Amino acid sequence: MASQSLTPPSSAAAQPDRVEQRKFLSAPGLTFLVIVTQVPFVLAIWFSFTNWNLLRPDSAGFIGFDRLFRNYGRILTNPDFLAVIINTVVLTVSVVVITFIGGLAFALLLNRPFPGRALARTLLISPFLMMPVAAAVLWKNIMLDPSFGLLSFYLRFLGIRNFYALESFPMASVIAIVSWQWIPFVMLILLAGLQSLPDSTVEAARIDGASGVDMFRHIIFPHLTRFVEIALLLETIFILSEFGIIFVTTSGGPGIQTTNLPYQIFLEAFSRQNVGRASAYGIFAVILANIVIVLFLRVLRRNADSGEVNL
Amino acid sequence: MKPGSSKFGGTLLSVFTLLLAFAMFFPILWMFLTSFKTEQQAIQFPPQLFFAPTLENWRVALFNSPFLEYLQNTVIITFFSILVALLLGVPTAYAMAFYQTKRTDSSLLWMMSTRMLPPAGVIVPLYIIFLNLNLLDTYLGLVILYAAMNFPLVVWMMRSFMLEVPYEVIEAARLDGANLRQEFMRVIMPLLIPGLAATSLLAMIFTWNEFFLAVNLTSRDASPLSVYVSTFKAAQGDLFIAKMSAAATAAVIPVLIAGWVAQRQLVTGLTMGAIK
Known part of the structure; x- marks a missing residue:
């Protein structure tokens, strides 16, 4: 799809009154978005420099310049912090790798006409549409439950009894459930990528005698790169914020084995009521997300410059 | 990778794809089926794929809750x-x-x-x-x-x-x-x-x-x-x-x-x- 980013032929400059009016069209929405998204963020930065604890109402004070980074210092020197960051990264990277492989496989399988393709596609996107907490309830109670779950029934054939994946392999189980939900996401975007490959290119390569492997390496994959980038970066951004599935299946445990950054913030804020430290954790989450967001926006801009994305 | 090169291979691949798609969807289907079982049937071993459906759970889940x-x-x-x-x-x-x-x-x-x-x-x-x-x-x-x-x-x-x-x-x-x-x-x-x-x-x-x-x-x-x-x-x-x-x-x-x-x-x- 060619980019139409250029100003339409009869440019706005030719319509000065309309340019004036345009401000009234976008101002309310943009103002609303700035207030709702930026005010809390500025407050988060402020709170992160206070020692406010809701359990101690008198504590809501600025830390003081001498101990300005106390919350950050406390977090960074806490051994749990490293564990939480590692959990967050392990969860995110594992899911991204698994869903990339699974999503690519499904996209390739679906990228050929056959009877039942629409049905296969419809079935496949369903896990992604499901409310994450409902997916978590489904896996925790109906599939994985050690006594009543469907999996435990099949494990009995193998002589394994009372196996509870969420307890024995908590992180692997969470990764599996999140991946099950996100494979369709990667599949959808890569399938869109495959289908935007002009038939003539594929045909020309085939006439030139390209084998299936050659075709994949030299034609399909290069074309797919930007779709892969967009899919995986976008996915990373959302998996970094994964919360519902952990909340329902493991509550971050056992211990802190499945506590990721959002879950840690939730505990810090709503169990320990520590406003200052939870805010400082929040700033880390924002920084982490922003690293990926910047990469993502760069990819979008680059693709927009080459006219491949509608910016 | 060459569609049409073998009709049989193509059919096999289609069936394989449909089976995989069905496997991904299966947990949702299983949840759907379970919702029509009695609590006894739901935890019964072996799990039943065919059973006399009941709407009782739906009535309780929607209206008694x-x-x-x-x-x-x-x-x-x-x-x-x-x-x-x-x-x-x-x-x-x-x-x-x-x-x-x-x-x-x-x-x-x-x-x-x-x-x-x-x-x-x-x-x-x-x-x-x-x-x-x-x-x-x-x-x-x-x-x-x-x-x-x-x-x-x-x-x-x-x-x-x-x-x-x-x-x-x-x-x-x-x-x-x-x-x-x-x-x-x-x-x-x-x-x-x-x-x-x-x-x-x-x-x-x-x-x-x-x-x-x-x-x-x-x-x-x-x-x-x-x-x-x-x-x-x-x-x-x-x-x-x-x-x-x-x-x-x-x-x-x-x-x-x-x-x-x-x-x-x-x-x-x-x-x-x-x-x-």
């Missing part, structure tokens, strides 16, 4: 947040599609970045703000946040639909002396109804499924379905596996349908219009 109250909350919050996002977002999209300035691209990218910020990063200040403005556990509070969450989606998607309106149509309207309001309401909007529907369906999916903000900023009165479903992490009184399945199935069906209907626009929506 607070399910409908939560459903009502979800519907109200989803509806109004999308309405606000459309009212604010469609004019913004219009300005950004047809009256671009130097800053338009940056604004669009900034809007997208707000959609991606981790909600966990601002949950504490949001809670404090809500506490002070008496917005905790209210419809209004979640409607404001979800409208802000849906706003960038609306702008990006509606703008990409607007860019597809042939410029001649707008040009002609302007030559006929249409003012901005007429141009917008009479010329552009009628062409955008399908896009508007697709955008709303996508916004509905995200809003319906949202959990993090809902669980932290509501306690009971305004809690949506996602909060209710999350309480099934442990067995709830007489809501055991079969009834839990019924309630969870009921909670996800509207979104599954919305997603199946909006399949074509799903990719555009998921990438905020970056991929068509």
Whole structure:
């Protein structure tokens, strides 16, 4: 799809009154978005420099310049912090790798006409549409439950009894459930990528005698790169914020084995009521997300410059 | 990789694909089937694929539980947040599609970045703000946040639909002396109804499924379905596996349908219009 980013032929400059009016069209929405998204963020930065604890109402004070980074210092020197960051990264990277492989496989399988393709596609996107907490309830109670779950029934054939994946392999189980939900996401975007490959290119390569492997390496994959980038970066951004599935299946445990950054913030804020430290954790989450967001926006801009994305 | 090179191979591959797709869908189907079993059948070994279905769980899960109250909350919050996002977002999209300035691209990218910020990063200040403005556990509070969450989606998607309106149509309207309001309401909007529907369906999916903000900023009165479903992490009184399945199935069906209907626009929506 060619980019139409250029100003339409009869440019706005030719319509000065309309340019004036345009401000009234976008101002309310943009103002609303700035207030709702930026005010809390500025407050988060402020709170992160206070020692406010809701359990101690008198504590809501600025830390003081001498101990300005106390919350950050406390977090960074806490051994749990490293564990939480590692959990967050392990969860995110594992899911991204698994869903990339699974999503690519499904996209390739679906990228050929056959009877039942629409049905296969419809079935496949369903896990992604499901409310994450409902997916978590489904896996925790109906599939994985050690006594009543469907999996435990099949494990009995193998002589394994009372196996509870969420307890024995908590992180692997969470990764599996999140991946099950996100494979369709990667599949959808890569399938869109495959289908935007002009038939003539594929045909020309085939006439030139390209084998299936050659075709994949030299034609399909290069074309797919930007779709892969967009899919995986976008996915990373959302998996970094994964919360519902952990909340329902493991509550971050056992211990802190499945506590990721959002879950840690939730505990810090709503169990320990520590406003200052939870805010400082929040700033880390924002920084982490922003690293990926910047990469993502760069990819979008680059693709927009080459006219491949509608910016 | 060579379609048509072997008819048998092709059929085999199709069957294989369908089987895999079915395997991915199977847990959802299993939940659906379980919802029609008696509690005895639901935990019976071996699990039964064929059984005499009962609607008893559905009756209990929907009518002998607070399910409908939560459903009502979800519907109200989803509806109004999308309405606000459309009212604010469609004019913004219009300005950004047809009256671009130097800053338009940056604004669009900034809007997208707000959609991606981790909600966990601002949950504490949001809670404090809500506490002070008496917005905790209210419809209004979640409607404001979800409208802000849906706003960038609306702008990006509606703008990409607007860019597809042939410029001649707008040009002609302007030559006929249409003012901005007429141009917008009479010329552009009628062409955008399908896009508007697709955008709303996508916004509905995200809003319906949202959990993090809902669980932290509501306690009971305004809690949506996602909060209710999350309480099934442990067995709830007489809501055991079969009834839990019924309630969870009921909670996800509207979104599954919305997603199946909006399949074509799903990719555009998921990438905020970056991929068509």
